[in-house]
Amino acid sequence: MSLETDRPAIPDLQDKARVLRRHIIEMTTAAGNGHPTSSLSATEVVTALHFGGFMNYDASRPDWPERDRFIMSKGHAVPALYAAMAEAGYFPVEDLLTLRKLGSPLEGHPNMRRLPGIEASTGSLGQGLSIGLGQALGCRMDGIDARVYVVLGDGEMGEGQVWEAIATAHKYQVGNLTAIIDQNGYQQTGATADVLDLTPFAPKIESFGWHVQTINGNEMSEVVAALETAVAITDRPTAIVAETQKGFGILPILEEVGDTNFHGQALPADIAEKALAHLG
Amino acid sequence: MGIGEKSGLSPGPATRDAFGKALESLGERFPEIVVVDGDVGNSTRTEAFAKAFPDRAFNVGIAEANMVGVAGGLASCGKIPVVASFAAFLLCNAYDQIRMSVAFPSQNVKLVGSHSGISIGEDGPSQMGIEDVALACSLAGMTVIVPADGVSTAKATEAMIEWDGPMYLRLGRPAVPQIYSEDSEFTIGRANRLHEGDDVTIIANGLMVAMALDAAAELEERGLSARVLDMHTVKPIDEQAVAEAARETRAIVVAEEHSAHGGLGSAVAVAASKNVPVPIAYVNTGDTYAESGDPDGLLEKYGLTTERIVEAVHRVTAR
Structure with a gap:
């Protein structure tokens, strides 16, 4: 369990993010497929939430009603979450290597019925924020002081349902919901700017009555500062537009390969080895 | 000759009316019930519940996808969300949300589709749910109920709330003859x-x-x-x-x-x-x-x- 009072130092969180990145590469390369680069862009956010004293949870009691909730709406980036859950003690770290294998609860996209601690089954994009909104409302109805964090992709913002949820969260002044948009700039077939450019996100979301911050989402100190601001706001929903880089942490290796998007594929063993060496 | 006359049935309410009344009456006994409406509560008859229990009703606007997702989230907090819309809009518009946020995670969400079939009349085919049962049945673990009259609809509504798991209840717009007496049996899965x-x-x-x-x-x-x-x-x-x-x-x-x-x-x-x-x-x-x-x-x-x-x-x- 993490408490706000003993927030770890930024270098310690950066080191935890490094550990998560190693897990992400190891598990996806062992699986032979998956989305390592989409997971790597969100690693600072996932790390800060789980280990930076923001989320209250108890890995031994995943159904603890008072817990804060985390939803990976961009479900393909779930390796980042699995890595955090393993480090948090939800399951043994060795289990990460069962990712995507028959019989493993660590499925290609999160499945809440198979892995305790997963708060929403996602993988069809656009749906996590609505589920998170429902959970935020449910907690509020029960007088539970819990916050719901939802990580969305920038490509995912093309889904109309996301904007339905943004509007509705404003209507009900849901002050315990925080959306984090992992703006890594790429989606399946190329740059998000070329596919369906919805940037800048901040003024659009602000116009729905949300509190919005835009930060460098791969800079741990900025992520921590933005989350500190967000959790202090309880009278309306909050969003953090986290400008990130897909594959952050191993970009020099991806540049060497000549594909910095590297969407939806695991690193081959030799490149994974280089990437791990690069991470240290 | 009107429907039910030949067999001596007396007139009864529309199944949507019986549902609305039943849902409201269950509100005290089941504090977990929450209504999620896509701004058709006066048509689906969830309006009565929303008036009686305003803190337990959310009108999320004309946004069926979000409506179903919100219901999935509420269910994961132990609520019993009742999501009601026209059968066509609920099943057809929000099908993937029903699949991902309700059926796949097996959430205890109650989907209620009113205005099913062609008997809605003048509003025409865009409003007529004629494929909703097929869509609902194709979802793994979904229970699908189509009651025939007001009495059995009230019983079905109660059984639905007591049932643990995703369910689709299909309702109609017009008044239908009363078939059952109040002391009749209604058991899910038994004809x-x-x-x-x-x-x-x-x-x-x-x-x-x-x-x-x-x-x-x-x-x-x-x-x-x-x-x-x-x-x-x-x-x-x-x-x-x-x-x-x-x-x-x-x-x-x-x-x-x-x-x-x-x-x-x-x-x-x-x-x-x-x-x-x-x-x-x-x-x-x-x-x-x-x-x-x-x-x-x-x-x-x-x-x-x-x-x-x-x-x-x-x-x-x-x-």
Whole structure:
């Protein structure tokens, strides 16, 4: 369990993010497929939430009603979450290597019925924020002081349902919901700017009555500062537009390969080895 | 002659009205019930609950996708969300959300689709849910119920709230005859035998149950005895009742206010073929969209009448 009072130092969180990145590469390369680069862009956010004293949870009691909730709406980036859950003690770290294998609860996209601690089954994009909104409302109805964090992709913002949820969260002044948009700039077939450019996100979301911050989402100190601001706001929903880089942490290796998007594929063993060496 | 007259049924409320009343009356007993509305609460009749329990009702606007997702989130907090919209908009507009946020995670969400079938009349085919049962049945773990009258709708509503798991309850817009008495049985997954007969079995649900009873009365005058089953639960279907009907009456007619594909007809055909294959004839809206018009005229034009059921009985018993 993490408490706000003993927030770890930024270098310690950066080191935890490094550990998560190693897990992400190891598990996806062992699986032979998956989305390592989409997971790597969100690693600072996932790390800060789980280990930076923001989320209250108890890995031994995943159904603890008072817990804060985390939803990976961009479900393909779930390796980042699995890595955090393993480090948090939800399951043994060795289990990460069962990712995507028959019989493993660590499925290609999160499945809440198979892995305790997963708060929403996602993988069809656009749906996590609505589920998170429902959970935020449910907690509020029960007088539970819990916050719901939802990580969305920038490509995912093309889904109309996301904007339905943004509007509705404003209507009900849901002050315990925080959306984090992992703006890594790429989606399946190329740059998000070329596919369906919805940037800048901040003024659009602000116009729905949300509190919005835009930060460098791969800079741990900025992520921590933005989350500190967000959790202090309880009278309306909050969003953090986290400008990130897909594959952050191993970009020099991806540049060497000549594909910095590297969407939806695991690193081959030799490149994974280089990437791990690069991470240290 | 009006629906239900031939079989001596008295008039009753629309199933949506009975649902709205029942839901409100369950609100005290089940504090977990929460209504999530897509701004059609005065049509689906969740309005009464929302007025009685304003803190437990959310009108999320004309946004069915978000509506279903929010319900999934509420269910994961232990609530019993009742999501009501027109059958067409709920199942067709929010199908992936029902799949991802309700069925796949097996959330305890109650989906209620009103204005099903063609009997909504003048508003026309865009508003008519004629494929909703097929869509709902295709979702793993989804229970699908189509009650026939006000009394059984009230009982179905209570059973739905008591049931743990995702469920679809299909309701209609027009008033329908009262078939059941207050002390009648309603058990999810168990068909009700409403008329005894040995020559053929008419299996129906929803609005078509009253017509099936009319058809049985008419057939009796012609010397044919028809068993009538109210198959209110399409999924899981009462396989035993279908097998008994097949074995004992050797012919089946299925009548439903739905398209020809994937509804009660398909469910009965599968159940019969697994156990006791017999000739089956089907009364439904076929493979077409209907049109605007008065409900009675539409039912006549698109083949949902007592006469069509009687014809189907003659056809199937001659095979």
